[in-house]
Structure formats: C-alpha cells, structure tokens
Amino acid sequence: MAYDIIMRDVTFAYAGSRKPALAEIDLKIKSGEKVLISGHAGAGKSTLCYCMNGLVPHFFPGELTGEILVSDLETRRRSISALSQIVGLLFDNPVSQLLCPTVEDEVAFGPENYGLLPEEIRSRVKRYISSVRLEGYEARNPYTLSGGEQQECAVAAVLAMEPKVLVLDEPTSRLDPLGTSQVLYTIFELTSQKGHTLIIVENKVEDILPLVDRFIVMKEGKIAFDGKPSEALDMAETVTKAGIRLPQVSELFHMLRNRGHKVSKIPISLEEALTELESLFHRRRLQKTRPKRLQKTRPLGIRQESVIKVEDLWYVYPLSTTALKGISLTITEGENVAIIGQNGSGKSTLVKHFVGLLKPTRGKVLVYGMDVTNSTPSDLARYVGLCFQNPEHQLFAPTVRKELEFGPQNLSVPREEIESRIEHALTSVGLDQNILSQSPHDMSLAEKQRIAIASILTMKPKIFVIDEPTTGQDPHSRREIMKLLMKLNEEGMTIIVITHDLQLVAEYMDRSIVLRDGKVLLDAPTSVAFSHSETLRETSLQPPQITRIGQLLKNYGLPEDVLTVDEMYRFIDAKLRG
Amino acid sequence: MSWDYIPRDTFVHRMHPLTKLMYAFTMMMLIISFDDPLLLFVVWMTSISLYVLAKLPRKTIFGVFKIFIAMTPLYLIFGFLFYGRPPGSLFLFYVVPMYKWFPVTLEGIVWTMGALLKLYVLVSSIRILTFVTPITSFVRAGAKLKMPPFVTIAFSIGLAGVPVATNQYYAIRDAQRARGLKFETRNPKKLIFDVLIPMLLPQIICSMRRSIDMAKALEARGFGYGMRKRTYMREIDMRLSDYLFLATFTIVVLLSIFVGSWGLGYGSYKFTVNLIKSMVR
Numbered sequence: 123m124a125y126d127i128i129m130r131d132v133t134f135a136y137a138g139s140r141k142p143a144l145a146e147i148d149l150k151i152k153s154g155e156k157v158l159i160s161g162h163a164g165a166g167k168s169t170l171c172y173c174m175n176g177l178v179p180h181f182f183p184g185e186l187t188g189e190i191l192v193s194d195l196e197t198r199r200r201s202i203s204a205l206s207q208i209v210g211l212l213f214d215n216p217v218s219q220l221l222c223p224t225v226e227d228e229v230a231f232g233p234e235n236y237g238l239l240p241e242e243i244r245s246r247v248k249r250y251i252s253s254v255r256l257e258g259y260e261a262r263n264p265y266t267l268s269g270g271e272q273q274e275c276a277v278a279a280v281l282a283m284e285p286k287v288l289v290l291d292e293p294t295s296r297l298d299p300l301g302t303s304q305v306l307y308t309i310f311e312l313t314s315q316k317g318h319t320l321i322i323v324e325n326k327v328e329d330i331l332p333l334v335d336r337f338i339v340m341k342e343g344k345i346a347f348d349g350k351p352s353e354a355l356d357m358a359e360t361v362t363k364a365g366i367r368l369p370q371v372s373e374l375f376h377m378l379r380n381r382g383h384k385v386s387k388i389p390i391s392l393e394e395a396l397t398e399l400e401s402l403f404h405r406r407r408l409q410k411t412r413p414k415r416l417q418k419t420r421p422l423g424i425r426q427e428s429v430i431k432v433e434d435l436w437y438v439y440p441l442s443t444t445a446l447k448g449i450s451l452t453i454t455e456g457e458n459v460a461i462i463g464q465n466g467s468g469k470s471t472l473v474k475h476f477v478g479l480l481k482p483t484r485g486k487v488l489v490y491g492m493d494v495t496n497s498t499p500s501d502l503a504r505y506v507g508l509c510f511q512n513p514e515h516q517l518f519a520p521t522v523r524k525e526l527e528f529g530p531q532n533l534s535v536p537r538e539e540i541e542s543r544i545e546h547a548l549t550s551v552g553l554d555q556n557i558l559s560q561s562p563h564d565m566s567l568a569e570k571q572r573i574a575i576a577s578i579l580t581m582k583p584k585i586f587v588i589d590e591p592t593t594g595q596d597p598h599s600r601r602e603i604m605k606l607l608m609k610l611n612e613e614g615m616t617i618i619v620i621t622h623d624l625q626l627v628a629e630y631m632d633r634s635i636v637l638r639d640g641k642v643l644l645d646a647p648t649s650v651a652f653s654h655s656e657t658l659r660e661t662s663l664q665p666p667q668i669t670r671i672g673q674l675l676k677n678y679g680l681p682e683d684v685l686t687v688d689e690m691y692r693f694i695d696a697k698l699r700g
Numbered sequence: 701m702s703w704d705y706i707p708r709d710t711f712v713h714r715m716h717p718l719t720k721l722m723y724a725f726t727m728m729m730l731i732i733s734f735d736d737p738l739l740l741f742v743v744w745m746t747s748i749s750l751y752v753l754a755k756l757p758r759k760t761i762f763g764v765f766k767i768f769i770a771m772t773p774l775y776l777i778f779g780f781l782f783y784g785r786p787p788g789s790l791f792l793f794y795v796v797p798m799y800k801w802f803p804v805t806l807e808g809i810v811w812t813m814g815a816l817l818k819l820y821v822l823v824s825s826i827r828i829l830t831f832v833t834p835i836t837s838f839v840r841a842g843a844k845l846k847m848p849p850f851v852t853i854a855f856s857i858g859l860a861g862v863p864v865a866t867n868q869y870y871a872i873r874d875a876q877r878a879r880g881l882k883f884e885t886r887n888p889k890k891l892i893f894d895v896l897i898p899m900l901l902p903q904i905i906c907s908m909r910r911s912i913d914m915a916k917a918l919e920a921r922g923f924g925y926g927m928r929k930r931t932y933m934r935e936i937d938m939r940l941s942d943y944l945f946l947a948t949f950t951i952v953v954l955l956s957i958f959v960g961s962w963g964l965g966y967g968s969y970k971f972t973v974n975l976i977k978s979m980v981r
Contacts, residue, residue: 175920177916177919177920180919181915181916181919201924201925202919202920203919203922203923203924203925204925206919206920206921206922206925207922207925210920211920213913213916213917213920215913217864217910218909218910218913218914218917219913219914219916219917219920220860220917221853221856221857221860221914221917221918221921222836222856222857222860223834223835223836223839223856223859223860224834224835224836226836226933227836227839227856227933230932230933231921231923232921232922233933234930234931234932234933235921235922235923235924235925235926235930236922236925236926237925237926237929237930237931238931239931240931240932240933240934240935243931243932243933244933244934247933261705261707261834263860263863264860265860265861265863265864266863279921280921283921283922474874477877477878479874479877479878498882499877499878499880500877500880500881500882503878503879503880504880507878508878510871510874510875510878512871512906514902514905514906514909515868515871515872515875515902515906516872516875516876516879516902517902517905518897518898518900518901518902518905528879528881528898529879529880532879532880532881532882533880563905577879578878578879581879581880
C-alpha cells in the first residue's frame, strides 16, 4: 500500500508555547485518498497541515518530535520549497495567498520558481486557468475578483505546481454560498480526474462529508476520531464533543433512533435522508397528504415604533457601480433581522447607510426619525452600533479597557458612566473583568470578536448591526455569538445581522431580508422566506437541509417552513406515532 | 493612479518596457528644459498621437485630462498671479478691473500656457505607460536586466497589493467612524492620539499579519527553491525598433539639455512672446 503522508508519534509545540499544538499523532494517508479533517478552533488542524509541507518546523519553529514522511521524504531534512512540489497547500484566506499582479502570473508563479521551461509554464497556466473556469480573466488583478474566483485562482496556482497531495486549510470559510459551491465543485472535480490525494480541513462538514473517503476529527491537538464518514455518524457523541456539528439530516435521524423509531442507517446526505424517510413512511403506511405549515411560536419583535425607515434608496459608488437600486423597508423596535444575499448584493452598502458611513445617492434613510443625509456617523453612533466582520480592523488599544472606553469617549459619555457601561458590556458578552488589563491583540479570534461586540455595546446603541459575525469561527463559537445577540435582543435591542450562514439564520433570526443585485428579493418572516426555495435559488442561496426535507417531502404532509432539526423531529415523531 | 492596462496589438504595446520608460524620461527632460508653449504643444501632440497609435479609446484619453481640463481656469489665474507684472512686460488687462487686481500681461499668458502644457505632457507621458504596459512586463524587464528575483518579486507583490491596502484602509476608517471617531480636529495632540493611532495601529497590525501570511504563501509556492535557475513564463527581448527608439530618445535628451542650457533663447517662452509681438507690429 502506497502512502503519501506518514506521521509517527508526532508531537509539536510552537516556540514560546508549553502546550503542544499536536500530541501523539499517528496518521497514514493513502495515495488518492480524500480526507476531511475537522475540529474546534485551536484543535491543531492547521498545524497538522503545516507539518505536511514542512512549514512546521521550518517556517514555524518549535519542538517537534516523532517522524513525518511525505512521499517517503523526511520533512525535517527537506526545505519547504522542495516539499511544496509534492504537497500543495491552499490557505483559508484567498487574499493573503495571492501574490502577483495578474491571474496569469499568479498561476505561473510556482512553476517559475521550479525553473520549468517557459513553454511548459505557459501550457500549465493555460490548462489550469481553464480547469477553474477563469478564462478571460488572465490579465485581471486577482485582488479585484470575487471571493470565490480568488480562491479558484489560488487553487489553479497550487495545481499548476502539479503536487501529488493537495492540502486545503478551510478553503471555503470566508466564501459566500455561491463561492463555496463553486470552489468545492472545482476541487473535487479536478482531484478526482487527476487522482490527487486530497486533504481538506473544514468545519462546515455538511457539504463535504458525503464526498470524502475518510473523516478525521481533532480535539485539543489529538485525533479524536478517524474512520469512514458513515462510522462517524454512529459515534455522534464523540464528534459533537469535539465541537463539530454533524449534518442536520444525521442529527434528525439520531433523534428519531433515540426515540425508538426503526432507522436502518443514519444518512449523511439529503438524498440518503429522503430515501430513508420515504421508506420509514412506507413502513408505517403513511399516505401522501396535503402539506402543512407550522404554527410559529417565536415573537416577531415588539413592533411598536419603526426605528429604521428606508425609502427608495439608491446608492452609486464613485466609479459608477450602482450598489443599491430603490430599496424600501422598515425595521421596527425589538426586531431581529437577517440580511442575506451573495457577495456584492448590497448588504454591507445598505447597513453602512444606517450609521451614516454612506449617504444616499437618491432616496431617504431615517434612523429614529433622523435623516442620515444630514447626520454624521458620530451622531448616529448613539443609536446604531455597527460591528464589522474583521475585529482586527477596529482593535488598536493596548488594553481591553482602553478599547472599550474608545467609543463612549468619542460620544463624550461621563467617566463614571463609562465604567458602568464597560462592566455591563463585559457581562453581556460573557467575558471576565480580569481581561480588562490584557491586550486584545493576544487573544483568539472568538475573543476578539466578543471584545469588538463589547466595544460597540459600551456606546449603548438601541440598534445593533453586525456584519458577518461568524466568519472564520468554529461551530461552537458561531452559536455562542448568535446566543449573545439573541440575549441582547431579549433585552430590547434591535438586532440586524448580515450573514451567509443560513442555518444560523434559520435557527435564530425572525425576519429575513434577501438582497440580490441591490434590490430586495424577499422580505418576510424567516420561515416564510425560506419556504420560497425557488426565489432563493435565483440568488444561489439554499435553505438548510432540514427545511429542504420538508419542501421535498411535502406530499407526505411535511411542513415546508420548518427551520430547525428540533421542529422537524417533533413533527415526524408525532406523525410516525400517529 | 491605478494601473489600467488596456490590451491591444499595436507597436506601442509591443515596445520593450525599457523603451517606454526611456520615452517617459525623455518627455520629462523636455519639460524641464523648455517652457515655450509652442514647442510644448508640439511635444504634447506627439504624446497624444501615441494614444491614437495605441488604439486607446477616446473615452480613456479624455479621462486622463478630464480633471486637468476642469482645473485649467484656476490654474491660469494662479499662473497670472504668480507671474505678476515684471518691468518691461506688455500689460493687457486686470482680472478684476474694478480694484485693479491680478494684472495680466502677454508674457504672463504665454508663460502660464507653457506651464500648463508641461503638466499635460507630464500626465500624458506617464499615464500612457499604465495603459500600454502590463505591470508584469516591468517585472520581467527587471529580471532580464539580471535584477535579483527577490527584488522583482517584491516589486510585483507591492504593485499587486495596492487594492488590498486601499480596501483595508477604508475598512479600518469605517470601523472607527462607526465608533464615533471624528476626523475633523485642528488640535495636533488630538490628531495624533485620537485619530492617527486608532487608524494606524490596526493598519500596521493587519499589514504585519498579511505579510506573515504572504511569507507562508511564498514558501508554500516554492519561492526560493533555486533562485538562480528561476525561469519566467515570458521573457521580453529588445528588438531592432527598440534600439532605434532608444537611440532617438537619447539624442532628443542630449539636444534638450543643450538647447535648455545654451539654447540662445530657443525653447524659452520668450521666443513665443517675441514672435507674437513681431506679428502684432
């Protein structure tokens, strides 16, 4: 049996850290195997990838014990550039791995470094640009492409080096749904054609699990599970304890099995789940009936005062890109609203108007009756707090305390009140008081995100707008942030969330506004919006698996507007029990 | 200024990057050496003819000068003001006759026109480089001149990263403005501590993080594998026409230095002033 990667009893601690990032790893990956690696933030997934192409220990020094062989070469004795010919590594952030001024040069960069003949380089560039469907973009600056296209360009750049093994470190974590499906399709199609070994690190396992041969779950630097994806479904507890959320369909069938229903196997994909459910219904001799709608119990905001009123809003960027085309909507006090849509649909442009960072080209935006055209961001910051996607774009102070003081000081809040606001904000985001003297720059991404949220809360806004709060976070951190937002909503704050994560929208948000090409495509309670699957598909969005089950099996009387696994479980359980 | 390469198959596009750089240098030497508007107009027209030969859209040519044309009246007023009314000059009128403000002389008009044309020549000759040369051609030209790969690659990364740095700046500015930061202050202490630090520190931190990520990406893409054996997808060679242009430009530069320094009045705006005066007489 030929193995591309062999790790024997590998332990690694980064220089300056006592705690090992990897501990006692024994791993063998066969040629041509497709492996998915998951785990919570800090579980050691990226470190494992870095070991495979020599970044550990050559680029990231530290204490490495054990043996790592890549195509029988000991990584400690080979340079990264030599190992990169065998192991191509793709990083999570497309922007930070693009190096050249044009797409063509980007793809040529690797082969040029290996001194290949110009004709060979040109032929590879042509081949791989075409394989990721970027023909016509050769002369474009990669930084001006969309997120999905940037990652595809990076994929082509790695593939052009023709490595045996392709290691992808969270390649879709920063992409929108369209970009994600585009990149995954490309990767799996190309690696299957070429017979590459594929190692993919990803926390959103739902789309990938059905496509791989092997699933590895990491927890605190160790391998917690290593087996076939179907075996992982039977060991759901181990997997979920490691911070991984199984596909919704698998969760549903676990619940049904635990309730005593005869489930022959736990499905891994939507297709398997549909087949399994149909056979379950047949066994119970359930007849096809008319579809139902669930009685929603969630409150839809206090709905008293309109806090944001947008009337025929148009916005044209200086280079003549029309980002918003006649948007009209009203948001009332205490609502929690998701704004969803593909990259470039106008989500961020819209919310920047709420805090006066952009002024309407045409139309009107009123925030608590104030016309944003005549108000400054600092006037509006008293009412609307806007927290951006990347916390590092706002954190600058040497301590957390100073960071939290910054906003209220800009608003001339008295000193004593700032103290009480800091205390309240920290409690709200679940951080301890002793963190105040620490530097925010030394913290994890999840902690930085919380500090960024707290730094907005100290301004005591009535409306909290947050742009992509879950990007780059593991499933556990994602849920923690959403719970925090819901807690603020319960306290009366109006919450507006921009996100690509439709599963989180389904679970937490009452109302969804779907934007496409600068226009409102849908504006309805989330359950209603998600039941318009055809309309969502127009903007390449797909409701969560659990909602799609209801829509695809509506002939069995399943409701089309189910949003959570729990709701669907209760409905099916009741149905099966007659 | 952005790098807006417009691909076309013309001899201007095919010129070697070094020839193009030499052309821009020659134009600069001409505007340093001469201030006669007639001569500078001819130089400017030569420069515009390259836009036409390069088959660049009219919209592009107009776009280059749009802002400068809009600023021309203001530029002229400042020119007249700056030139003033030295003894011996031919006074024509006042811009504000009621108060006898801003005297305009024939010499002032000619000199200002010359200065304006210098600006037009400068802009047109540098801007055309970005339209007819991909950035990578300069990198390849650097490699051809045996510049070390780390220099050419650093240059290339720097140029390519401009949009990222710009987006990062705007993202940080928006994040701080959303927290109530006001940029308008005349107090220098406030400007440093309350405005510059919240803007600069995230910029530095994000840039450092990005540079680490890029270093990682460089290593992972084989950079440094065999520097001496590094090849390039396309190598650019000088052709006969390039050598001819280089020779012509060199002669023009030498002539401009000669005429500018010992030009016996040729190339100076006074040539046109005297010409107009003799025609009027």
